[in-house]
Amino acid sequence: MQKILYTNNVSDAIKGLVDEINPISVHIITDENVEREVLPKLALSYQRIVVKPGDEHKNIESLSYIWGSLIEQGATRHSLIINIGGGVITDMGGFAAASYKRGVRFINVPTTLLSAVDAAVGGKTGINFEGFKNEIGAFAPADAVVISTILFETLPREELLSGYAEMIKHGLLSSAQEYNELLNFSIVDADMASLLPLLEKSVKVKERIVEEDPKEHGIRRALNLGHTAGHAFEEFALEHGKPIPHGYAVAYGMLVEMIISHSLEAYPSEELYRYAGYLKDNGYGTPDFSCKDYDALVEYMRHDKKNITRDSINFTLLSAPGHPLIDRTVGEEEIHAALDIFRDLLGI
Amino acid sequence: MQKILYTNNVSDAIKGLVDEINPISVHIITDENVEREVLPKLALSYQRIVVKPGDEHKNIESLSYIWGSLIEQGATRHSLIINIGGGVITDMGGFAAASYKRGVRFINVPTTLLSAVDAAVGGKTGINFEGFKNEIGAFAPADAVVISTILFETLPREELLSGYAEMIKHGLLSSAQEYNELLNFSIVDADMASLLPLLEKSVKVKERIVEEDPKEHGIRRALNLGHTAGHAFEEFALEHGKPIPHGYAVAYGMLVEMIISHSLEAYPSEELYRYAGYLKDNGYGTPDFSCKDYDALVEYMRHDKKNITRDSINFTLLSAPGHPLIDRTVGEEEIHAALDIFRDLLGI
Numbered sequence: 056m057q058k059i060l061y062t063n064n065v066s067d068a069i070k071g072l073v074d075e076i077n078p079i080s081v082h083i084i085t086d087e088n089v090e091r092e093v094l095p096k097l098a099l100s101y102q103r104i105v106v107k108p109g110d111e112h113k114n115i116e117s118l119s120y121i122w123g124s125l126i127e128q129g130a131t132r133h134s135l136i137i138n139i140g141g142g143v144i145t146d147m148g149g150f151a152a153a154s155y156k157r158g159v160r161f162i163n164v165p166t167t168l169l170s171a172v173d174a175a176v177g178g179k180t181g182i183n184f185e186g187f188k189n190e191i192g193a194f195a196p197a198d199a200v201v202i203s204t205i206l207f208e209t210l211p212r213e214e215l216l217s218g219y220a221e222m223i224k225h226g227l228l229s230s231a232q233e234y235n236e237l238l239n240f241s242i243v244d245a246d247m248a249s250l251l252p253l254l255e256k257s258v259k260v261k262e263r264i265v266e267e268d269p270k271e272h273g274i275r276r277a278l279n280l281g282h283t284a285g286h287a288f289e290e291f292a293l294e295h296g297k298p299i300p301h302g303y304a305v306a307y308g309m310l311v312e313m314i315i316s317h318s319l320e321a322y323p324s325e326e327l328y329r330y331a332g333y334l335k336d337n338g339y340g341t342p343d344f345s346c347k348d349y350d351a352l353v354e355y356m357r358h359d360k361k362n363i364t365r366d367s368i369n370f371t372l373l374s375a376p377g378h379p380l381i382d383r384t385v386g387e388e389e390i391h392a393a394l395d396i397f398r399d400l401l402g403i
Numbered sequence: 404m405q406k407i408l409y410t411n412n413v414s415d416a417i418k419g420l421v422d423e424i425n426p427i428s429v430h431i432i433t434d435e436n437v438e439r440e441v442l443p444k445l446a447l448s449y450q451r452i453v454v455k456p457g458d459e460h461k462n463i464e465s466l467s468y469i470w471g472s473l474i475e476q477g478a479t480r481h482s483l484i485i486n487i488g489g490g491v492i493t494d495m496g497g498f499a500a501a502s503y504k505r506g507v508r509f510i511n512v513p514t515t516l517l518s519a520v521d522a523a524v525g526g527k528t529g530i531n532f533e534g535f536k537n538e539i540g541a542f543a544p545a546d547a548v549v550i551s552t553i554l555f556e557t558l559p560r561e562e563l564l565s566g567y568a569e570m571i572k573h574g575l576l577s578s579a580q581e582y583n584e585l586l587n588f589s590i591v592d593a594d595m596a597s598l599l600p601l602l603e604k605s606v607k608v609k610e611r612i613v614e615e616d617p618k619e620h621g622i623r624r625a626l627n628l629g630h631t632a633g634h635a636f637e638e639f640a641l642e643h644g645k646p647i648p649h650g651y652a653v654a655y656g657m658l659v660e661m662i663i664s665h666s667l668e669a670y671p672s673e674e675l676y677r678y679a680g681y682l683k684d685n686g687y688g689t690p691d692f693s694c695k696d697y698d699a700l701v702e703y704m705r706h707d708k709k710n711i712t713r714d715s716i717n718f719t720l721l722s723a724p725g726h727p728l729i730d731r732t733v734g735e736e737e738i739h740a741a742l743d744i745f746r747d748l749l750g751i
Binding site: 115119122123126150153154155156157158179180181184185187189190191192193194270 | 471
């Protein structure tokens with residue numbers, strides 16, 4: 056089981072873990088932004104491997120650069136890798152660790168809310184390949200994850216909203232009460248210290264699910280809520296040269312999937328309005344597409360990793376907040392209809 | 404646990420496994436030689452991904468080609484990959500399967516004695532990177548391995564000798580009796596049907612060890628017998644543009660390590676002569692190096708994945724046939740002395 060530390064004393068937590076693991080050598084994997092903005096505050100003296108920031112660099116070239124740097128720095132199987140960064144770094148650094156010499160130990164230190172709540176926990180690692188997100192990777196849990204909300208203090212509003220969408224997803228999967236609590240909290244105005252207990256609760260939802268089903272044979276698929284439609288929005292936006300934050304895509308995806316849940320599983324209609332209102336009030340904006348793009352969006356959904364065949368599209372749906380339903384196959388017409396209602400609700 | 408089928412009815416065995424696993428789609432990974440020489444005999448109608456043969460193509464480019472082809476052929480997480488080939492194919496195809504969409508199932512069908520006895524069994528997958536062998540990879544056991552000696556009937560003598568060296572290694576690890584039986588069998592003149600029971604016994608030695616220690620934290624390191632020095636010979640030869648078969652390198656490596664075992668662990672001197680004689684009588688030839696190359700060879704040994712630090716060199720040694728000793732740290736002078744005796748024994 057992954058060890059998760061919730062703390063606002065990051066450096067000491069990292070040093071404590073290094074002492075405990077007692078590796079031959081320590082290698083930080085990070086990106087240029089984090090190196091400039093965050094590492095000076097942490098004052099860690101380990102060797103560094105620094106890649107270019109951004110999802111467009113979560114690719115085989117950056118991964119090869121990391122592998123090559125590990126060789127150059129003399130990393131052995133008994134070394135330790137510390138991934139410090141957002142989801143790109145924890146995913147790619149995790150896969151680098153999982154595949155270098157067939158696997159070395161690693162720690163994740165997420166520097167964005169999104170990676171803290173999602174990417175840094177649960178053992179999914181990977182890179183994008185030929186335009187498909189996380190197409191290549193491994194299930195490889197970090198030895199430990201250090202979660203600290205003070206690292207988020209300098210994050211732009213967009214990054215906070217993006218991460219908060221994944222927290223809302225965990226609330227939706229967990230209980231009506233946890234979901235309500237999250238819709239009543241305003242992430243944009245919050246001070247980051249008050250976020251730590253809420254974040255801990257949210258990460259524990261994911262931990263519970265992952266522990267039950269580490270390799271995603273069943274209930275872990277519930278965590279894909281919002282992601283089948285969300286990845287489609289994200290990949291579509293990227294293809295059109297206007298990338299959107301992952302969490303925004305998931306926030307939109309959850310609305311699409313709530314609409315489908317309403318049609319097929321009697322998800323309450325008032326919940327659709329409440330959630331759409333939340334997105335509008337909190338500045339999530341809207342995705343840029345028209346009815347001419349439905350086929351392209353459906354095509355992206357069809358490629359989703361959790362589909363069983365290329366001919367069916369598989370969603371996580373909800374009968375109510377706190378009641379997920381996995382492996383629901385949905386037809387194309389149903390998705391088109393949901394996209395119509397989605398545009399109505401958000402006024403696109 | 405991996406299922407291993409020993410059979411000389413390969414096609415039926417494969418079709419039976421496919422029926423049992425019942426995948427969405429089946430994708431054969433193979434190389435141009437195997438496609439030409441072996442696939443026509445098997446008459447399998449599955450989709451194919453064909454790479455260039457040879458260890459020099461066991462690299463990130465071939466791996467990317469395989470990943471891209473899996474996407475193109477519409478492989479999902481519920482597909483099945485069948486690796487048909489030598490160690491390059493089973494290692495690289497296994498890693499492709501382990502990393503595509505974070506892991507799909509795969510079967511290995513070794514077409515060389517070497518891959519049957521070694522690479523196809525035990526879950527080590529990988530590719531070479533920046534000149535280092537199997538530097539990148541994963542521990543990922545095949546769902547099943549189909550072992551058939553009739554596939555070896557057209558193998559050149561060199562390939563048989565190469566694979567047989569790994570069988571001798573298993574004998575050395577297992578018991579004096581099994582080792583003696585192997586030194587009394589002549590692989591070059593044997594008919595392949597008579598090899599199947601001997602091969603089954605040999606693979607079972609590896610299975611027993613891997614089952615006890617799948618991730619190589621302890622006793623599995625015994626399987627590295629001959630490989631610390633062997634990989635050095637192999638990489639040195641490759642660097643000088645005169646590649647030698649892996650099994651030849653291991654055969655030489657075992658002699659070096661027996662010599663060190665004699666100095667440090669009282670391995671019987673008569674066994675050194677007997678084994679050196681076996682190599683000479685059976686046409687294993689000799690590696691091409693002089694005393695000027697000792698430092699280069701030691702440098703390769705220093706990079707071996709199982710070393711705990713960059714400053715120590717870690718060997719599997721023997722106190723007698725059937726009695727391996729893992730994690731023995733050996734100094735540079737000791738290795739130089741062993742290389743001197745090695746050249747004497749083989750008359751280099």
